[in-house]
Amino acid sequence: MLRNYLKIAWRNLAKNRVYSGINVFGLAMGMACALLVGLWLSDELSYNRYVPDADRVFLVRVNYNLNGGETQTAYATPGPLQAAIARDIPQVMGTTKLTWPTEGLVRVGNRVAKEQGQYASASFFDVFDLPAVQGNPKVALANPNQIVISQTMAAKYFPAGQAIGQTLQLDNSRVFVVGAVLKDLPATSTLAFDWLANFTVQEQPWQNQWGFNSVQTYLRLRPDVSSAQAETAMRGLFRRYATFDNKERIVLQPITDLHLWGEYENGVAVGGQIEYVRIFAVVALFILLLACINFMNLSTARSAVRAKEVGVRKVIGSSRRGLMGQFLSESVLLCAVGAGVALGMVWFTLPEFNAVFDKHLTLDLTDPLRWAGIIGLVLITGLLAGSYPALFLSGLTPLSILKGAGWRPASRGPVQLRRMLVVFQFALSTFLLIGMLGIGQQMTYLRTKHLGLDRDNMIYVRLEGKLDDYEKTEAFRQVLLQAPSVAGATTTAHLPLNIQSRSTDLQWPGRNPKQLVEVSAMSVGNDFIKTTGIRLIAGRDFRPNSYADTSAYIINEAAAKLMGMTKPVGQPITFWFGKGPIIGLMKDFHLNSLHQSIGPLVLTYMPPNGQYLMVKPRHGQTPQALADLERLLKQFNPTYPFAYHFLDEAYEDLYHREQQVTTLVTSFGLLAILISCLGLFALAAFTAEQRTKEIGVRKVLGASVSSIVTLLSKDFLVLVLIAIALAVPLAWWALRAWLSSFAYRIDTAWWLFALAGLLAVTIALLTVSVQSIKAALMNPVRSLRSE
Known part of the structure; x- marks a missing residue:
């Protein structure tokens, strides 16, 4: 039965190449977006999960009470805190402190380059049980004369293959013996070092004072202890050792949350990168939904063409369930073809995507889970896109269809649905268009605002x-x-x-x-x-x-x-x-x-x-x-090698995430408009085809080309105007919410929304006019002989 469904489905798709091609291209773009964002989401959600028993490893943060009752959460902690936790808190099985990542000049013979590293206390590997390629990292880090390096760094400076026991010089001063080589940290790690040395090598007196937040502190809890229990046990540590009392309270943040939940307000994690994860997911879902809407629109629009087929099938015994299976099979087959095209799109765009979003994503088709995701996407998209057409077409009455009369009044349902779907498509497109303009205006404001100092062409170098x-x-x-x-x-x-x-x-x-x-x-x-x-x-x-x-x-x-x-x-x-x-x-x-x-x-x-x-x-x-x-x-x-930067670069880095959102909204906004225009183009073509005889009669009676173009375009124009009216208040609210995160921002001026609406109307009219003008210029003799 399934084989028969697929065979008939393929014949129908081949017979209607234009409409099938539009559907395949639209579905492919929607699925390509879903696949790209799916790869990105999988990467974002996997940060620090490579650490063994990652659910028991936490970053120590400290809440401080400021004036006015406000609570500030510090990322840095006092140097003595690590020893106090290790000494006084039995619920903790390991704790360590690290300096901030720093670039050190590494010299091995004639090989000289800067490498990023950190200084950590000897107990680092009690918290982070990272796999070693050579040597014992715990023993090496405990020795101030030894250094732990990454696998990449070992291959770079010791190409012969044996790094253990070799020496390297750091910052043209201290000489270390390589004591261990670690497996490279994955890209989904918030730890970022190629070398690790004992904390005492660089320790300064002020780093041992409770009044200076100078290090990062991490800990690993015992298996039977919760973070809430550990936080309770650590209350009073500051009062016990520090000479001041600002009612400090220690809070533990899981390392699996560090990447996504970096922003705290009044002592509670409220957001960070997780906000962009949500935005990406929602936008990708909307783009996929637009592609499905195109399919529904074209399928219901062409229902009259396939009505007789349904009538004949029902007369010779086909059940409604069988007909639904047939139409859903066509939808899934179309999505499978679209998925193949989508994989090609993803493969082509992935390098640029990685460059924009600082990722190392790969389209690994040897992974069974990835194939399961692709198949799941095809099935969900196919069933979603084909659901309404299948329900509608399989429910037609065979007698009224074959008589050629009773089917037409029932078509009000699909006509109204098509109008609603067109409104939804252009409402979403206008929403994204307003987002493109608004976010672009804010980014221009950030780049051009005078900051109170001269940053143009300002050069800076590190003093080392x-x-x-x-x-x-x-x-x-x-x-x-x-x-x-x-x-x-x-x-x-x-x-x-x-x-x-x-x-x-x-x-x-x-x-x-x-x-x-x-x-x-x-x-x-x-x-x-x-x-x-x-x-x-x-x-x-x-x-x-x-x-x-x-x-x-x-x-x-x-x-x-x-x-x-x-x-x-x-x-x-x-x-x-x-x-x-x-x-x-x-x-x-x-x-x-x-x-x-x-x-x-x-x-x-x-x-x-x-x-x-x-x-x-x-x-x-x-x-x-x-x-x-x-x-x-x-x-x-x-x-030291000459390395310089411009102050403008450092300023741009402050808005790295905003630049990514700008790229996302712009790319997906243009994609949404393109998909919507594809659907509108196909609907306009189908409408013109259905009204061929009417157009011929009107031309014989003296109608001008402009009046016919207006006749065919006005219905679509009304739908687009309704879409704009729905999109503007939603876009205003969303843009205001995004801008509220900036203390200094643009005003959401009325012209921004007017311009977006004008662009949406212009794009829709251009799309519809192509088919309308073509139909209006057709020879009326051919039009009247079309039936």
Whole structure:
């Protein structure tokens, strides 16, 4: 029976090549989107699941109570916390602390390159039981003279194959012996290192103070302990050891949630990448639904053509169930052909998809689960797309069909359904079109907004190697300033558009001692204000090489407002380096992404704390400035390769996820419009075909081409206008919700929605007009002889 169904289905598809081709292409695009997003979702949901017993491994976070009752959740923790947990909490079977990932210069013979690594406590492998290729990683990490490296790094620096016992030099200073080689971490890992060294090698005194959140802390729970039980047991750790009490509370985040749930509000995980997972899934589902709607539209539109076939089949004994099986078989077969085309589309677009979304996805057709997913997609899509046509056509009455009369009144149902489906298609297309325009406007706003400092062509390099020494850095800066291509140069501890350092140490006269205040803080070197172009409202910049200014401070407007100072210059405050005067008030500039409001900032003058050298080229001389910078760096720091970045790049990185959403909505929006136009084109063609005789009569009676085009187009135009009316309020709500995550954003102006509606109407009219004009220009003699 199934074989007979498929044979008849194939004949029907071959007989109607145009409509079948449109359906196959539409279904293929819908399924290609579903497959691409399915691969992406599978990858997103698999982060850190490679870790053995990953459900028992947690990142330690700390909730702090700020003024106003707000709770802030810190990602970083104090250095002594790890030892306190290991000592006092029996529910924990292993705990470790890590530094933030850093790039170290690795040298083995003539091979020199920067590799990303971390410093971890000796108990790291008690928490992360990662597989080793060579050696014993636990023993190696416990030895400060040994280093653990990845399989890729071992192959790169020790191509002979035996890395154990070999030596490498890190940052032109310390020599390590390779003690173990780990299997490469998968791309779905939030841990990111190619080398791992003992924490004590780089340990500083301040990293052992409870007041500095300087490390990441992870732990592994015992099998019979829940995270809630462990959190309860850890209450009071800060009160027991720290000299302050801000009612800190430890919260444990599963490592399987780190990638998707990175944002906390008032101590609770509220979102992050999971929001984009939902958006991707919903948009892909809508695109697939549009393709199914095209199939339903064309199938019900052509029901009159197949009505006699149904009548004959019923007369000779076919049951309704058998007819439904026949039509569903045709739908599934069409989807199977579309799936083959979709796989080709996925294979072709996957490299570009990976580049845009920073993935390493592959279309592995040797995986049985992947084939199960593809087959499931074909069956679900085929049954969904063919459900209504099968129900409708199999329910026709044979007597009325064969008489040629009773079937037509019953066609109101499918006509109304087709109209509803067209409205849904164009409502979704208009919704995505508004999203494309709105998100594009916001991204343009982010790129062009003046941030309160000069970021255009600003170059920065890391201070490393010999330039770790302040005197050598200052000598290098002075020589660099003599280059005609350089307008300014300064050193900073953080990039000014992404200041991550926070402090609760700020004190001022009249402050409520019970008030907990957190401010951003940054150490800067000579000429910071001048180089960055930040505007000073009052006071002065730090004086170059002034020891007295190391206990002086510059604040922004937000900090002055926080302290209630209308004229802050000259007022005393107490901060990192003791009590000192405010010597400058600078205009607010953006400290982080535009998701966040500008907060209070305190600048301290401490040139030895510089991590970056920022260089401002003269106008139009950026290439020469880069050449001068490279030449001088090779003189002052010859053992390190020249590596530079632009501040604009760092700023763009703050909106990486937004760029991905922009690409997604734009691509899928255009795809939705294309699929909708395919369906509308086919429906217009079918409508014109059904009204061939009417068009001929009208032309004989003197109707003009324009009047016939208007006649054939107006019904579709009304449907598109209804779709726009439905889409605009939904799009307004969704766009406002997305924009609400930005502290600084565009206004949702009326013209944005009007433009999207105009584009939707124009696209629909162009699509319908092609068939309408063709029908209107047909010779009326041929039209009247068509029946």
